[in-house]
Amino acid sequence: SQGYHFGLEEDEGVSELFDCD
Amino acid sequence: PPQTPVRAAMNTIQQLMVILNSANDSPSNSLISYFNNCTVNPVENILQRIEHLSYVFRTRFAEAVGQACVEIGVQRYKLGVRLYYRVMESMLKSEEKRLSVHNFSKLLNNSAFHTSLLACAVEVVMATYGRSAFECGGSSSETDLTFPWILYVFDLKAFDFYKVIESFIKVESSLSKAMIKHLERCEHQIMECLAWKSDSPFFDLLKQSKDREGQIEQPEPTST
Numbered sequence: 001s002q003g004y005h006f007g008l009e010e011d012e013g014v015s016e017l018f019d020c021d
Numbered sequence: 022p023p024q025t026p027v028r029a030a031m032n033t034i035q036q037l038m039v040i041l042n043s044a045n046d047s048p049s050n051s052l053i054s055y056f057n058n059c060t061v062n063p064v065e066n067i068l069q070r071i072e073h074l075s076y077v078f079r080t081r082f083a084e085a086v087g088q089a090c091v092e093i094g095v096q097r098y099k100l101g102v103r104l105y106y107r108v109m110e111s112m113l114k115s116e117e118k119r120l121s122v123h124n125f126s127k128l129l130n131n132s133a134f135h136t137s138l139l140a141c142a143v144e145v146v147m148a149t150y151g152r153s154a155f156e157c158g159g160s161s162s163e164t165d166l167t168f169p170w171i172l173y174v175f176d177l178k179a180f181d182f183y184k185v186i187e188s189f190i191k192v193e194s195s196l197s198k199a200m201i202k203h204l205e206r207c208e209h210q211i212m213e214c215l216a217w218k219s220d221s222p223f224f225d226l227l228k229q230s231k232d233r234e235g236q237i238e239q240p241e242p243t244s245t
Binding site: 003004005006007008010011013014015017018019 | 112115116119120125127128131133134184185187188190191198201202204205
């Protein structure tokens with residue numbers, strides 16, 4: 001949104017980033 | 022009326038107030054339900070962390086701007102906590118939909134996740150008020166309380182803070198364009214500088230990745 005470049009894929013979120021998937 | 026820097030700042034603050042005036046100082050029923058669904062209920066640790074960081078934040082804020090302004094710091098932190106709960110709830114709803122799971126025990130018991138999320142929420146509040154907090158503090162060059170100050174206050178690794186930024190922007194639809202730009206600048210600062218400090222957990226991840234590569238037969242050497 002608002003020109004921000006989203007880098008996460010559809011199958012990625014905070015759960016994966018904090019190794020909690 | 023013509024837009025001026027002061028008017029723009031006032032509008033941004035007002036926008037934040039509208040959102041947070043109706044928000045809770047404590048976890049909503051929906052959040053409590055997520056906590057209860059966990060294998061280990063994280064609520065006590067969450068409340069203790071908020072209490073502890075409240076003291077730390079208040080102390081560091083007073084050190085930076087003077088004891089006379091300590092109440093401003095208390096109010097900023099309080100707004101940050103409201104935003105933290107609000108964004109956490111949105112994040113969990115988004116993750117529930119994406120992963121089709123109801124038990125977020127690992128995530129909700131992860132201290133780095135909570136500290137990063139709270140730091141991001143407080144950063145949004147601090148950046149919204151910008152330099153207005155320094156008016157009673159004297160020298161402005163010594164009292165820049167915007168990012169990365171919050172990392173020092175919360176003793177937080179920049180690499181962990183980085184992990185929440187994108188999801189924060191994604192689920193908090195009310196963030197102004199200027200605030201999204203600010204968070205994007207935080208991201209760039211982490212990528213270009215802060216994540217490369219010698220104590221960054223980023224290097225542990227690189228090592229783990231390299232070790233995994235070593236376990237798998239690599240027919241070709243890794244390029245530079």
